[in-house]
Amino acid sequence: MFLKKEGIPTLISRRRFLHRAGALATGLSLERTLAARAIAPPTALDPNTLKPFVDPLPLPTLLKSTSSRPDPESPSHPLPYYRVAIEEIHQKVHRDLPPTRMWGFNGTSPGPLFETRSGHGMIVEWANRLPAKHFLPIDHTLHGAEADQPESRCVVHLHGGRTPAASDGYPEDWVAPGKSLVYHYPCRQDATQLFYHDHTMGINRLNIYAGLQGIFLIRDEVEESLNLPKGKYEIPLMLFDRFLRSDGQLEYPVSGDPKSPWVPEVYSNVMLANGKLSPYLDVEPRRYRFRIMNGSNARFFRLSFGDLAEMHLIGGDQGLLSAPVKTTRALLTPAERSDIVFDFSAYAGQTLLLKDDSFDIMQFRVAATASKDDSALPATLRPIERIPESTAIKTRRVTLDENMNKVQESMGMLLNNTPWHMPVTEKPVLDTTEIWEIVNLTEDTHPIHLHLVRFQILDRRSFDVFRFQDTGEMRYTSRALPPAPEEMGWKDTVRCEKGHVTRIIVPFTGYTGRYVWHCHLLEHEDNEMMRPFEVIAGS
Numbered sequence: 001m002f003l004k005k006e007g008i009p010t011l012i013s014r015r016r017f018l019h020r021a022g023a024l025a026t027g028l029s030l031e032r033t034l035a036a037r038a039i040a041p042p043t044a045l046d047p048n049t050l051k052p053f054v055d056p057l058p059l060p061t062l063l064k065s066t067s068s069r070p071d072p073e074s075p076s077h078p079l080p081y082y083r084v085a086i087e088e089i090h091q092k093v094h095r096d097l098p099p100t101r102m103w104g105f106n107g108t109s110p111g112p113l114f115e116t117r118s119g120h121g122m123i124v125e126w127a128n129r130l131p132a133k134h135f136l137p138i139d140h141t142l143h144g145a146e147a148d149q150p151e152s153r154c155v156v157h158l159h160g161g162r163t164p165a166a167s168d169g170y171p172e173d174w175v176a177p178g179k180s181l182v183y184h185y186p187c188r189q190d191a192t193q194l195f196y197h198d199h200t201m202g203i204n205r206l207n208i209y210a211g212l213q214g215i216f217l218i219r220d221e222v223e224e225s226l227n228l229p230k231g232k233y234e235i236p237l238m239l240f241d242r243f244l245r246s247d248g249q250l251e252y253p254v255s256g257d258p259k260s261p262w263v264p265e266v267y268s269n270v271m272l273a274n275g276k277l278s279p280y281l282d283v284e285p286r287r288y289r290f291r292i293m294n295g296s297n298a299r300f301f302r303l304s305f306g307d308l309a310e311m312h313l314i315g316g317d318q319g320l321l322s323a324p325v326k327t328t329r330a331l332l333t334p335a336e337r338s339d340i341v342f343d344f345s346a347y348a349g350q351t352l353l354l355k356d357d358s359f360d361i362m363q364f365r366v367a368a369t370a371s372k373d374d375s376a377l378p379a380t381l382r383p384i385e386r387i388p389e390s391t392a393i394k395t396r397r398v399t400l401d402e403n404m405n406k407v408q409e410s411m412g413m414l415l416n417n418t419p420w421h422m423p424v425t426e427k428p429v430l431d432t433t434e435i436w437e438i439v440n441l442t443e444d445t446h447p448i449h450l451h452l453v454r455f456q457i458l459d460r461r462s463f464d465v466f467r468f469q470d471t472g473e474m475r476y477t478s479r480a481l482p483p484a485p486e487e488m489g490w491k492d493t494v495r496c497e498k499g500h501v502t503r504i505i506v507p508f509t510g511y512t513g514r515y516v517w518h519c520h521l522l523e524h525e526d527n528e529m530m531r532p533f534e535v536i537a538g539s
């Protein structure tokens with residue numbers, strides 16, 4: 001974690017900070033830290049020297065198909081075809097900074113907006129047009145990032161997509177510059193906000209930090225019947241932090257060991273909204289819908305409007321909730337999404353801020369003139385049936401583990417204490433349901449993501465970590481706590497708090513094949529906190 005001191009970030013011990021940090025009501029500390037060995041660059045930008053709210057919020061350009069291709073599952077049926085170039089770009093993040101070197105999609109970062117309807121599939125060619133050399137520090141000691149691999153390799157994953165295994169963006173299915181991947185996205189799922197991003201083994205954290213991510217929306221009739229704010233009143237909003245030098249260029253922190261530069265987490269000095277530092281958005285005094293996602297490598301957000309103004313959460317990772325949830329804060333771990341309706345009608349002629357606990361993210365300038373608002377915020381949104389535990393044919397207990405060195409610095413995280421390359425141990429059967437008990441033995445809270453599937457959270461429960469580690473006995477120390485109201489919808493990423501067992505119930509539907517599950521703290525994912533699972537056909 002960077003602590004502001006006269007405009008220069010300083011670092012404190014990750015372990016020492018975690019033990020002394022106060023927890024929120026959720027049991028989760030939002031302030032985390034880098035390893036003690038990490039080095040703060042002397043040329044760090046002090047964002048306080050820049051005038052805020054001078055740049056308009058950029059909105060992603062809607063991607064248009066260029067032609068059609070046969071549907072791989074039904075060759076007589078054509079699907080729209082999109083070609084997306086993955087390339088180096090130079091993009092201004094603030095009026096008073098020179099353009100920043102980044103990697104993006106079709107010339108922008110975040111990339112262009114995909115939008116389609118449920119069941120309307122597409123073919124996407126992801127064309128690697130990157131330069132041969134990476135501009136961020138690769139740790140060649142990490143599995144999959146060996147020095148004999150092409151530096152600028154990439155593969156794209158549609159996060160939250162119900163996608164055939166061959167198009168899912170398996171971390172080892174990367175291509176080098178000059179090559180392409182052609183993927184099929186059937187989009188047979190409820191209306192929701194997904195996102196696409198790089199997923200390359202060993203350098204995923206670097207490629208996303210460089211800019212390789214974007215938003216993907218699926219619509220359906222249920223969503224449209226609700227008359228929610230739409231068109232210019234619906235705002236896609238990708239939030240993420242980055243470390244900028246005083247010359248406006250990206251800096252990725254390193255450990256201080258040139259042979260092993262990996263650090264456990266990255267928390268940066270600048271917050272960006274759709275790629276801009278402290279932008280503003282002109283709004284009318286009426287309801288708006290914000291499709292927000294956390295695109296940070298490791299930072300958790302607790303978002304609020306103004307001085308804790310009331311908002312309504314209407315959806316999450318995998319679509320709409322059953323009913324709006326009234327709140328003043330929205331908690332988002334990396335990769336989680338939140339669908340929020342906020343009413344500016346009480347703020348005509350005023351300015352309002354979107355805030356995180358650590359940053360003022362952006363400004364809203366509310367017009368003085370009243371605006372007609374034909375949108376609605378229904379009391380009920382989408383029926384969501386809770387899955388009975390009795391439908392599960394198997395319960396799996398899986399662990400989140402951490403390896404420490406002699407001075408109690410993290411050397412890497414594991415799932416089930418098992419490295420990536422070991423044989424697959426999780427083989428769910430297609431069209432069956434399982435309960436996964438995720439046992440967190442580490443000092444961190446981890447957002448755990450399963451590819452292919454959507455699931456529901458059952459509960460969280462604290463336990464005696466030391467007894468479990470010593471004897472294997474599970475001794476609970478609290479009652480089971482149900483998910484928060486905003487977590488009662490369908491999820492694809494779940495917050496697994498330290499010292500807790502988090503239970504999820506997972507229908508394995510869609511496709512057979514090999515997928516992955518992993519922590520979405522990207523530094524963890526790149527250092528072995530990822531494992532394959534294989535969906536197999538039933539007998």
